[in-house]
Amino acid sequence: MKAKVLVVGCTGQTGRIIVEKLLANNQVDIRYCSRRQEQVDEWQAEGKEAVLLDLNEPRTFGIALAGIDRLFILTGYTVDMLLQTKTLTDAAVKANVSHIVHWGIFANWDCTEGHFAWHQLVETYIKASGIAWTNLHPNYFMENLINVTPIVDNKFVMFSGKARWGWTSLDDAASVAATVLEEGEKKHNGKSYWLSTEALNGDEAAEILSEELECKITCDIREPEELETLFNSGNTDVEITYAKNAVDIMRQIQDGRMTYMGTIRDDVPYVTGKASTTFREWVRQHKAELLPV
Numbered sequence: 001m002k003a004k005v006l007v008v009g010c011t012g013q014t015g016r017i018i019v020e021k022l023l024a025n026n027q028v029d030i031r032y033c034s035r036r037q038e039q040v041d042e043w044q045a046e047g048k049e050a051v052l053l054d055l056n057e058p059r060t061f062g063i064a065l066a067g068i069d070r071l072f073i074l075t076g077y078t079v080d081m082l083l084q085t086k087t088l089t090d091a092a093v094k095a096n097v098s099h100i101v102h103w104g105i106f107a108n109w110d111c112t113e114g115h116f117a118w119h120q121l122v123e124t125y126i127k128a129s130g131i132a133w134t135n136l137h138p139n140y141f142m143e144n145l146i147n148v149t150p151i152v153d154n155k156f157v158m159f160s161g162k163a164r165w166g167w168t169s170l171d172d173a174a175s176v177a178a179t180v181l182e183e184g185e186k187k188h189n190g191k192s193y194w195l196s197t198e199a200l201n202g203d204e205a206a207e208i209l210s211e212e213l214e215c216k217i218t219c220d221i222r223e224p225e226e227l228e229t230l231f232n233s234g235n236t237d238v239e240i241t242y243a244k245n246a247v248d249i250m251r252q253i254q255d256g257r258m259t260y261m262g263t264i265r266d267d268v269p270y271v272t273g274k275a276s277t278t279f280r281e282w283v284r285q286h287k288a289e290l291l292p293v
């Protein structure tokens with residue numbers, strides 16, 4: 001019998017790729033979930049097994065989790081993630097889920113930045129639940145150059161000055177998640193996988209982008225205070241508590257408390273058996289999405 005897997009966030013950029021990989025490999029059964037009933041209806045009309053799951057409404061958890069063996073937990077950029085993961089983990093205990101795979105962040109254990117600390121708190125809670133666990137620790141997504149700070153007028157913005165980040169391809173990180181969900185707790189219980197393939201600052205990334213896209217791309221290097229001003233302007237829909245912490249990440253990377261964000265720690269080949277995607281390879285693969293109009 002195949003294990004049944006629930007991927008939280010499967011309409012998002014990460015979850016969507018994980019589901020594609022699980023479908024392609026056909027080693028587990030998938031139950032789709034969304035907080036939007038119309039999305040659930042659409043999946044069901046396509047013959048997929050799908051349920052309503054709203055992370056802010058624990059009354060949706062029982063039906064969503066009944067009969068699930070392996071649960072992938074992904075949350076968004078709000079302080080609600082604390083309560084969401086706590087209540088979902090409790091529900092997983094009641095539903096006899098055998099393995100939780102958590103999508104976290106790349107941080108040292110004694111990190112003091114808020115959003116990263118929230119991830120660490122829920123990881124500790126999951127470990128204490130008694131359910132087998134695997135924690136994934138992706139660093140900066142290469143896809144941020146498409147979805148968060150895209151190239152506009154041959155420039156992209158970075159708010160941490162000249163500091164380096166460790167970049168990871170979302171496809172590689174999702175491959176790790178899919179492999180863990182397929183192989184399950186017997187192989188992956190109690191493991192933390194670190195996903196940071198290549199260390200580059202904005203100028204170094206811009207140089208590779210220029211070479212591969214065959215046009216001059218520059219990094220518009222900004223300071224953390226400028227990100228704070230942007231958030232305070234009210235022109236973004238970023239939650240205020242998260243926003244404060246996002247600025248703090250930039251400050252801590254610059255002042256040395258989080259320079260480890262610019263380091264390489266790459267477990268992709270160990271889990272998937274494949275080489276990680278370099279930044280240059282990723283740019284080649286995504287030329288059409290990156291090329292400035």
Ligand SMILES: NC(=O)c1ccc[n+]([C@@H]2O[C@H](COP(=O)([O-])OP(=O)(O)OC[C@H]3O[C@@H](n4cnc5c(N)ncnc54)[C@H](OP(=O)(O)O)[C@@H]3O)[C@@H](O)[C@H]2O)c1
Pocket residue numbers: 008009010011012013014015034035036053054055056074075076077103104105106138139140141144
């Ligand atoms: N960006 C980076 O460089 C980076 C690096 C490391 C780690 N991370 C971590 O990655 C995570 C975000 O992943 P992502 O980029 O894949 O997110 P994303 O594309 O924004 O997708 C978020 C998903 O969560 C779902 N969701 C949101 N609120 C929900 C709720 N109340 N109930 C049920 N589902 C809900 C969304 O569903 P809808 O379709 O209904 O909105 C969507 O499917 C964060 O935890 C972040 O810390 C990011």
